[in-house]
Amino acid sequence: MAFTLTSSHIADQQTLPLQFVHSAMGAGGQNVSPDLAWSGAPEGTQSYALTMYDPDAPTGSGWWHWVVYDIPASATGLVMGAGAAGGAELPAGAKLGRTDFGTAEYGGAAPPPGHGPHRYIFTLYALKMPRLDVPPDATAAMIGFNIHFAKLAEARLTALYER
Numbered sequence: 001m002a003f004t005l006t007s008s009h010i011a012d013q014q015t016l017p018l019q020f021v022h023s024a025m026g027a028g029g030q031n032v033s034p035d036l037a038w039s040g041a042p043e044g045t046q047s048y049a050l051t052m053y054d055p056d057a058p059t060g061s062g063w064w065h066w067v068v069y070d071i072p073a074s075a076t077g078l079v080m081g082a083g084a085a086g087g088a089e090l091p092a093g094a095k096l097g098r099t100d101f102g103t104a105e106y107g108g109a110a111p112p113p114g115h116g117p118h119r120y121i122f123t124l125y126a127l128k129m130p131r132l133d134v135p136p137d138a139t140a141a142m143i144g145f146n147i148h149f150a151k152l153a154e155a156r157l158t159a160l161y162e163r
Contacts, residue, residue, distance in 0.1 A: 001040040005124045005155035009034045009080070016120055016159035022110035027163065033066065033083030033106035038076060038124050042153045045073050045126040049147045051140065054109070056118040059100075064140030065120065066106045067097030069147070070131045082106075095136075097143045109161040117162040126153045 009017060021029025036050070048071035057063035066083055068090065075091040082089040083106025087096045101107040111118040127150040134143055 003038070003040040003042065003124075003126060003153045003155045005036060005038050005122060005157045007034050007036050007122075007157060010122075010157060010159050012157050012159075014160065016109050016161040020108050020159075021161060022108035025110040026113070027108070027110040029108050029110075031106065031108045032081050033078070033108075034122075035080040035082075036078045036122065036124070036157070038155060040155075041073070041126045044128055045152055046130045047071055047073055047127045047132075048075060049125045049127060049132065049143070050078070051121075051123050051125075051144065051147075052106075053121050053123070053140075054111070054118050055121065056111070056116075058112065058115065064100045065108065066122075067099060067104075067140045067143050068094055069097055069134070069143055070095045073130070093131075097134075097140055098137060099140060109159075111161060111163055113163045115162070117160050120159045120161060122157045122159070124155045125151050128152050 023031040049069040052066035085105040096104040
């Protein structure tokens with residue numbers, strides 16, 4: 001069975017609906033995190049981590065929009081709105097990491113007007129350890145570094161958005 005990541009609101013390679021776009025920086029969305037579901041994790045999965053990344057951001061290093069880690073292996077998805085500050089809707093034990101917006105919460109798409117289409121890559125990682133050993137204020141890059149060394153498999157879903 002393949003390791004897959006899906007959403008009832010986002011279709012792969014299709015436009016990200018406005019409710020999942022950031023409410024700041026003139027983007028005009030609602031900044032709600034989408035629901036996500038997964039299946040087919042490999043044997044030995046002890047936890048999951050999720051990232052949302054825009055490689056097309058004009059920064060030279062992309063933009064981290066969402067980081068969730070220490071998601072228990074028993075979880076099969078995240079409900080819509082689980083990325084809200086404080087993480088009340090996350091599975092027990094899961095943590096929100098700091099994004100490039102400077103906060104530990106979901107930050108929707110907000111590309112510069114006229115910059116063309118951006119890719120928003122949701123990547124779910126099946127990990128071989130129950131928890132990542134990172135400080136509470138770790139950057140997305142530091143969390144990603146630790147994910148890399150604990151990864152058993154990954155599944156992706158890519159949305160597109162432009163203004």
